[in-house]
Amino acid sequence: MEAVLLTLFVIALVALFVSVPLRPGAKSREKRIEDPERAELEARKEAKYRQIRDAELDREQGKLSKGDWAQADAELRREAIEILRAIDALEERR
């Protein structure tokens, strides 16, 4: 009997804790959550920055010639700018 009461008590505590966001008047966190589109763009931006850094490191280490690096760097920067523009456009839309 004691064991059953204890189990019910623990389940009641769990119910109390997990139901907080479901109670009427609970504060919505919706606005604080990152927009998935924005998250995707941020991930792409970070990856692009990493690629730019990698290319620089590869040039410094002699794996890319100055010409190859300039071409790759310009392309990567163009793509990065496109991502930044997309982020700006998304911000403006919101």
Add this chain to the structure above:
Amino acid sequence: MSNFSIDFGLACLIGALVAFAFGAGAGIYGGVKADRRWVDSARRAVYAAAALLIVCVVTLEAAFLRSDFSLALVADHSSTTTPTLYKMTALWGSQGGSLLLWAFVLSIASSGVLFATRHKHREVVPWATAVLCGLGLFFCGLMLLAGGANPFERMSPVPAEGLGLNPLLRHPAMAIHPPMLYSGYVLFSIPFAFAIGALIARRLDASWIRSTRRFALLAWIFLSVGILLGAGWSYVELGWGGYWGWDPVENASLMPWLVGTAFLHSIMVQERRGMLKVWNVSLICATFALALLGTFLVRSGILQSIHAFGESTVGTPLLVLIAVVLGGSTALIVSRLSYLRAERRVESMASREAVFLVNNVLLVGLAVIVFWGTFFPLISEAITGERSTLAGPWFDRYVTPLAILLVLFTGIGPLLAWRKISAGRALRLFGPPTAFAGVVLVALLLFTESASEPGALVMFTCAAFAFAGLVGEFVRGASAQRALTGGAWPVSLGRVVVRNRRRYGGYIVHTGIILAFVSIAASSSFQDSDDVRMLPGDSTNVGDYELTYVQPTAFRDLEEQRLTFGSIVEVRRDGELVETLTPSRNYYSSSSAGTVRSFFEGEATSEVGRSGGAGEDFWTAMRPDLTEPAIDELITTSDREIDRLLIPEELPDPSTPGGQAEMRQIAEARSVAQGQIITELQERFEDGQIPVDFRINVNPLVIWIWIGGAIAVIGGLIAAWPTPPARRRRVSDVYAARLAKDLNRA
């Protein structure tokens, strides 16, 4: 108090099950309805489950520490004489305890990742939460519903003494090996859950990888540590002379490690080049399924293994879960193929991504070989009706060529740039490592006997190439940093590593792995080994060493019910005494059989004698030959005589108080009589009447397996270490400013 704490622990376990069940439902509902409130509620359910499972673990640990034998788990896996460290670690020596460990680590890791992503991945997190809760529900359900898996099961009547921990587990490495291995297995569930979430939500860009990459890396680190500790335990405790025997349970931990390593490499290609999306989700699903398979193999007892400590009650449910994971993820991947198209193609085979692809194929190929070899007994039984096993030489034949290629490509990858590299630059970069490998090859051929082992010779040469390539990377990186900021070499090297943790952390991992591969090749190809039967005073030669069996020793530990037959051996090299070693064999009283013979047929452990350094390791283990006719006859006659004298023709009725007392008297009398026989055996051994079988190995470079492994783990930690947010922001701002400048110009 004891009853209350057990009841409370069980209530918490049931509470965790309810929390996981609610979390799974709330996650799915929140995902379907896009209702954040339900997703938040599901996340809270995971936190609640984690808190309750902490209480469960603490309750059980307290029960072990105070030897509360009213719990079956405590009575079956510890005793009042079990040392405190092993009392604390006995929890995961049992089926229920190891399942609790699974659920506990899962709940903690899930809480961590869900807290870190509470403001991110709106569409993916609900499904990932549901998957994680589903897994938690499965393991809690297994504990409560599968027979013999409930860690809070009671004993009635309560025994006065516990059975003690399995002697094989009484080793420091085994105290931390299972939690390391399980943490590795469990942490792979995080990227798996997010991959499933991304597939369901059709959000298959690299953002789910970005949030879970660190968990995958931590899983890899834990699994690596677990494998290294397991190999170390095998080397010093099992007494067969090796660190890896291609045992099913060893293989079970290697398979997710191999596929997980492939995943960690291929996600870099997706992050940077938008390629290999199908491959990545497939790899993480396979890795997680293999992690479950590892748990299944340890716990099901389906394949015979020296490491399988479990019974078979949870085998079928685990197999069903593996089938659900494989079937469900395959169906999801197939249904989302149109979302998984690569954004680019490999531009050149002379590029880092192309080499990553080759390394991936090699790693997965190795996993396939290990899988086939591990499950061949079951496959052969299904086809022919007879169970056949594939032994070490079969694995060596197929694994060695792939391992050599893996080391070679580990050296090639870092030398190449992403996208492509010109032929001239490639030649310049490949020159020094190729020359170094050539010099090493010539030196090996001229000054060593490596030519007799072509596989090892090729491995050493490829490793020299890879090692020189990696050293070159560090030198070039530090030079470039020094050219920019000046300062001393070590400072520049430190700076370049800190600024590029992922890249240089990875290179450190590669360095460690190469060291480990070289030592595996050396220790397995150039081992000197001998099995010799000796009596006190005998000597034998192995390699450059002479071993003399000086004196037998014997010791009885009544508290631990252990009999130790040991030996004092002297090891000489060129006539000079190198070391005096004391290998021994421990025998533990088996409570089930109750005969003198059972003492020697139950669990036994070896304490090996070792002397060595960086160059080679002298290793010896001993086993007294108790099948010697005179000894065998003594044991057989004694057991027969004890039975004849002490067991009455009609056994007393144990259900009556008088019968119980009589049974106790018989047991005590048997124990005294058996003790006398054991003492006689002990004396005969000390007199040198029992011959001893010694296994003696001289293993070159073996210690470097663990040194290399430790370097790899340190490299993994460097790669996983978070970049400080301030620095990340500053770098981003710098690039943003430069890019904005370009934008204005355009």
